[in-house]
Amino acid sequence: MMWFGIISMGMMFAGLTSAYVVSKNRPDWLTDYQLPDVFIWSTVVIFISSITFHLTKKFTAEGDTGKANMTILATFGLGVLFVVMQFIGFNDIVEAGYYFTGSASSITMSFIYLLVLAHVVHVVAGLVVLLVVIYNHFKKKYSKGNMLGLRLGVTFWHFVDGLWLYLFLFLYFFR
Numbered sequence: 001m002m003w004f005g006i007i008s009m010g011m012m013f014a015g016l017t018s019a020y021v022v023s024k025n026r027p028d029w030l031t032d033y034q035l036p037d038v039f040i041w042s043t044v045v046i047f048i049s050s051i052t053f054h055l056t057k058k059f060t061a062e063g064d065t066g067k068a069n070m071t072i073l074a075t076f077g078l079g080v081l082f083v084v085m086q087f088i089g090f091n092d093i094v095e096a097g098y099y100f101t102g103s104a105s106s107i108t109m110s111f112i113y114l115l116v117l118a119h120v121v122h123v124v125a126g127l128v129v130l131l132v133v134i135y136n137h138f139k140k141k142y143s144k145g146n147m148l149g150l151r152l153g154v155t156f157w158h159f160v161d162g163l164w165l166y167l168f169l170f171l172y173f174f175r
Contacts, residue, residue, distance in 0.1 A: 002152055006159050009122060013163060016118070017170055020111045024174075030108040031175050035168075036092035042085035043168045046123075049078035050161040053130075057154050060142050072134055075157070079127050082164075086120050115167055119160075126160045129153050 023029065053075040059068035090100075090113070099105040100113035133153040136142060142150045 002156060006156070009159075009163070013115070013118070013167065016111075016115055017167075020115070020170075021174070023107055023111065026107060028107060030098075030106050033093075033096070033098055033108065033175075035112075035172055036089045036096075038085050038089045038092060039168060039172075042082050042089065043165065045078050045085060046082045046161050046164050049075050049082065050158055052078065053154050053157050056137075057147065057150055060137070060150060061144050061147060063144065068137065072130075072137055076127065076130050076134060079123060079130060079157075083120055083123055083127070086116060086123075090116070112171060115171065119164055119167055122160050122163065126157050129156055 052071045056068050056071040056075060059065075059071060093109065093112070094100075098109045100109050130153060133150055136149055
């Protein structure tokens with residue numbers, strides 16, 4: 001079921017980015033905007049969170065509870081920081097005079113808003129998954145022979161991280 005969801009989400013974002021490419025030929029398409037630097041830093045943050053969640057899985061399999069505790073909580077903190085940084089980026093875009101809706105908006109910014117906000121929704125879903133994994137982790141439900149829930153959580157988190165990397169590179173380089 002998780003893979004069905006991942007494939008569906010991948011198709012949704014493929015469709016949205018395809019619509020972005022097709023819409024790029026519109027005469028009112030903006031080409032002179034720059035993504036705020038906070039999006040670069042949020043990309044670094046989400047990438048590090050993937051590493052820390054992977055390390056959680058590794059430490060749990062090795063039975064190193066102390067390191068697993070530290071890395072799983074770090075993953076959650078980095079995930080929350082990523083979401084906060086996304087909203088800071090939205091604010092920076094608006095402060096630069098680019099609006100997402102209304103008479104002062106453009107189709108370009110509406111697409112960026114839709115893509116990034118849809119991703120943030122998936123990150124929040126990932127944080128919920130992570131909270132379930134954290135709960136089970138601290139209830140000592142994971143061990144070397146019982147890692148399914150943890151592995152599924154890590155896989156979903158890696159997907160969401162990879163999806164952001166794709167979106168960031170797409171928006172950064174494809175104007």
